[in-house]
Amino acid sequence: MNVYQLRKPTNTYDVIDLDIMEMAKQIVKNANEPMSDAIIRTVMSDVPQGNVTLTALSPRGFTCKHLERAKKQNYDINLYSSFLVLNKTAYTYLSAPLSEFGEFINLKTDGDKLYLFNPLTFAQEDLSLTEKAYLDGYEDGLKSLAFDKEDVRNKLIFKSKLQSGLSLYCTDDFKELVNDNNLSGLVFNTDLLTYF
Numbered sequence: 001m002n003v004y005q006l007r008k009p010t011n012t013y014d015v016i017d018l019d020i021m022e023m024a025k026q027i028v029k030n031a032n033e034p035m036s037d038a039i040i041r042t043v044m045s046d047v048p049q050g051n052v053t054l055t056a057l058s059p060r061g062f063t064c065k066h067l068e069r070a071k072k073q074n075y076d077i078n079l080y081s082s083f084l085v086l087n088k089t090a091y092t093y094l095s096a097p098l099s100e101f102g103e104f105i106n107l108k109t110d111g112d113k114l115y116l117f118n119p120l121t122f123a124q125e126d127l128s129l130t131e132k133a134y135l136d137g138y139e140d141g142l143k144s145l146a147f148d149k150e151d152v153r154n155k156l157i158f159k160s161k162l163q164s165g166l167s168l169y170c171t172d173d174f175k176e177l178v179n180d181n182n183l184s185g186l187v188f189n190t191d192l193l194t195y196f
Contacts, residue, residue, distance in 0.1 A: 002172050004188035006079055012073065015080055048166055054105050063108045066109040078185050080116075083117060091113075102157070104118075105118060121158045
């Protein structure tokens with residue numbers, strides 16, 4: 001079973017205008033709480049690391065703009081930070097199979113129906129094949145990353161604790177699901193640590 005890092009196609013535009021600060025603003029507005037460092041830290045750190053769900057923070061979803069350049073690209077699935085943004089077609093095909101691996105959050109946009117998928121599943125890294133990188137004696141990311149084959153066998157999509165939940169990974173099963181349904185917008189990279 002192959003594992004892939006999910007990447008955007010070259011020259012892809014951001015699909016929505018919902019950044020971490022805007023998420024935090026909407027969360028505090030919906031909760032009637034003042035903005036605080038704790039809320040920002042929760043959205044920046046706890047959400048990607050799977051310590052808290054977005055549905056718990058913002059049960060009604062988020063309001064954002066579907067950016068014009070991305071509309072023209074018209075991808076079915078868009079990688080957006082450590083999330084996926086799905087259009088209605090992708091949601092129809094992927095919502096049931098992905099539901100056990102994360103949560104879907106409604107995005108209220110200027111007319112287009114979009115869904116934010118927040119992956120909540122982590123895979124166990126194969127520590128015998130994963131190597132940390134060091135710079136001047138200090139830990140500086142990873143030189144190599146591999147996942148335990150038995151652990152990922154039944155997972156479609158997942159994150160890595162060693163990568164702080166900031167990158168998305170998948171198996172052949174997810175790749176086939178995307179390809180079999182002719183969904184566009186993702187690149188499946190066998191280099192698990194690439195940034196490009």
